[in-house]
């Protein structure tokens with residue numbers, strides 16, 4: 001197959017995910033983000049890259065948002081929100097971070113394929129995304145892509161869709177947000 005044919009298949013896989021995501025749960029997450037003082041986003045590997053993109057856009061909207069593990073990340077306090085993106089819901093470092101956030105009085109949201117995972121069970125808000133976990137075990141979802149790629153792509157697009165929903169709620173547009181874009185680059 002040609003590369004562009006693979007690309008077309010990837011786009012089709014992504015478009016099939018949309019109807020499998022709960023808008024009700026997404027709205028819960030949007031509202032929680034709007035009412036929380038500080039937002040923290042955690043993820044490992046590629047899931048972590050998607051989280052970083054999301055934090056960047058939240059910053060452009062004026063939200064006090066941090067990537068967990070960065071040198072300049074603030075402290076989580078009671079009432080703050082931690083969003084964990086993990087396909088498996090079992091990544092060890094993220095389980096510890098979720099437990100710590102709960103012990104500090106934070107709210108935990110999990111964006112995951114597996115609501116029954118350890119992180120899913122710790123979470124107060126669960127966004128279930130379709131896809132195969134990275135070991136492609138027990139997957140009810142068929143994908144031509146390796147490991148967790150479909151989940152990770154879906155998560156990036158889901159995060160971008162959340163941003164559009166905030167923009168609508170807060171009356172923001174791209175020009176206003178661009179005013180907060182890094183200019184030392």
Ligand SMILES: O=C([C@H](O)CO)[C@H](O)[C@H](O)COP(=O)(O)O
Nearest residue numbers: 045046047086087088091147148
């Ligand atoms: O980097 C990853 C990998 O390439 C899978 O496709 C994962 O995102 C990373 O290992 C974290 O795993 P999950 O917590 O299960 O998302």
